[in-house]
Amino acid sequence: MDSSLILLLLAPVFLAIFVLEVWYCYKKCIKMYTLKDTLANISLSLMYQVSDVIFTFLIVKTIYVWVFNHGFKLFSINSGWNLFLLFICQDFLYYWFHRSAHRIRWMWASHVTHHSSTRLNFSTAFRQSMTYPISGMWLFWLPLAYMGFNPDMVILVVALNLAFQFFIHTQLVNKIGFLEKIFNTPSHHRAHHGTNPQYIDKNYAGILIIWDKLFGTFVEEKESPNYGIVGQVYSYNPITLTFHEWVSMFKDVVKTGDLRYFIMPPAWKQVNKANKFKERKVDDGKSEDVA
Numbered sequence: 001m002d003s004s005l006i007l008l009l010l011a012p013v014f015l016a017i018f019v020l021e022v023w024y025c026y027k028k029c030i031k032m033y034t035l036k037d038t039l040a041n042i043s044l045s046l047m048y049q050v051s052d053v054i055f056t057f058l059i060v061k062t063i064y065v066w067v068f069n070h071g072f073k074l075f076s077i078n079s080g081w082n083l084f085l086l087f088i089c090q091d092f093l094y095y096w097f098h099r100s101a102h103r104i105r106w107m108w109a110s111h112v113t114h115h116s117s118t119r120l121n122f123s124t125a126f127r128q129s130m131t132y133p134i135s136g137m138w139l140f141w142l143p144l145a146y147m148g149f150n151p152d153m154v155i156l157v158v159a160l161n162l163a164f165q166f167f168i169h170t171q172l173v174n175k176i177g178f179l180e181k182i183f184n185t186p187s188h189h190r191a192h193h194g195t196n197p198q199y200i201d202k203n204y205a206g207i208l209i210i211w212d213k214l215f216g217t218f219v220e221e222k223e224s225p226n227y228g229i230v231g232q233v234y235s236y237n238p239i240t241l242t243f244h245e246w247v248s249m250f251k252d253v254v255k256t257g258d259l260r261y262f263i264m265p266p267a268w269k270q271v272n273k274a275n276k277f278k279e280r281k282v283d284d285g286k287s288e289d290v291a
Contacts, residue, residue, distance in 0.1 A: 006159040045126035064151035071146035094206035097140040110135035125169040194225025
């Protein structure tokens with residue numbers, strides 16, 4: 001089995017659980033799904049899978065193998081211990097990828113697609129961007145190949161990490177006891193998807209929530225989250241949902257000539273505009289109080 005196809009092979013499991021959740025919500029009259037939103041999520045998933053498989057086969061495997069061959073080969077033997085260590089290292093790097101995807105606009109331009117639904121359900125896990133290869137998600141796993149982990153095992157563990165995250169995209173599972181202290185759970189991830197001020201840029205974990213607790217980005221779900229993004233995009237068009245932030249980002253760079261729009265956080269656009277407005281007020285002599 002090719003490790004890059006694991007998510008495709010698990011697709012029947014994801015679809016079965018998704019259908020069960022739809023059926024349960026219909027029976028209980030729970031308004032978690034809409035047809036347009038669900039169709040948009042499925043369309044985005046298909047676009048993502050095609051781009052991911054093609055890019056992995058043509059580019060990622062070649063680069064990972066090259067890096068592996070020129071690296072340390074410390075963990076090249078596929079033992080149980082090495083597999084466990086790979087799982088920990090990859091999950092640690094996933095935390096930093098996910099944190100970067102929220103704090104660097106170039107990466108947010110891809111990740112925003114996943115957050116752009118005003119609903120949270122199992123179909124939201126399908127809502128991915130085909131532009132992840134451009135924004136550089138795959139670069140975060142290169143150190144694993146350089147350390148000596150087999151490239152096929154790296155790709156497999158990345159896929160399994162993403163597969164796990166499908167199961168935390170639901171509102172039907174409440175807090176699950178002591179597991180909340182160690183693992184990323186539906187409760188933790190609901191908070192991550194919230195636009196409530198206390199939830200923004202929190203709970204970046206893939207599988208282990210301990211990274212958020214170690215690095216100060218953990219928040220517990222208390223208030224019911226409001227889902228979506230700041231500056232909500234009201235569209236079900238998968239092309240719009242995929243490229244709207246890329247278009248906005250490049251417009252900002254072209255209009256201002258400021259390349260920092262590529263690397264600063266998404267909210268920096270509003271902060272920068274506010275600062276420039278204050279500067280203009282001072283230059284015009286209209287106000288001296290800019291504190």
